[in-house]
Amino acid sequence: MLTVVGKKQLLEDAGFAYSFDRLSYINREARKVFSLEFVQDHSEAEIKEFIDQSVPPGEWRFYFNSPPSEAVKRELSAIFR
């Protein structure tokens, strides 16, 4: 339970908001997307590390358990832009 609260707080503090349509945590400014499955399956420390990673300008970074295809990335980045 503490982990769930911790992850939730960690994401919120880092500017991520939950998209209930895409079941993912998104930060438009940082251009990062965490799928709910990924958040559930990784520890707080790991998520913190991924939040701190830098993303090259103009790119989006998707943290999914199964890497999304290019088509899915295109669709999601178009929606989140």
Add this chain to the structure above:
Amino acid sequence: MNERTVEDRLREEYFALSSDVRRVVEELEAEVRHCLVPLSSSLHKYEKIEVTSRIKDCESALGALRRRQEGATFDPDRADSYTLTSLNDLAGVRVLAFPRSRWIEADTTLRRHAPFSSWTPDPVLEDEIEEPLAYKYYGYCSRSTKLRAELQIAPMLIGLFWQVEHSAVYKPAPQLKGLLVSLEMQQPLRGVYKALRAFETEFERLVRRDPLDKP
């Protein structure tokens, strides 16, 4: 001309399957009611067993399948790999029982009968709550070999909470379904389940202890 989307293909599949779904749900409901006759006829006045059936509508089925994909997004390059027959609950029957001891009895009774005795258990579990919130099984009826059906057996108050939640929130705005699974909603939901469960447990304890005749 634009290519057909994954959703277009799935809508076509839904309508091709719809007569099968109807047949399955009719058979399933009849089987469940038949199995529960002895139990239903032995209930005290304050006890209750309700059987309802439903067919998932087309857009709900598409939404459910989409939400099963990571990032809740269909991959257009894998359009052919998606099928509504992978859902367990296109056709479903729900049994609600009150109080909790009747819920357990309903589950035990149904599990003894074919076809449910060979169905796959898929209980609704919740962290921090030992017992399942509801018993759930899926499998095939004799009317169709390609469509699985779902049987859910829930304590009355929890089942009614799900029904109210569904009709008040998700029916008018199905896209809100994704809210329920967020990390943020886990704690408030758990609070509701614990409260409903405590109510049912205490209610039954007091009724059973009553030294006078049963109501």
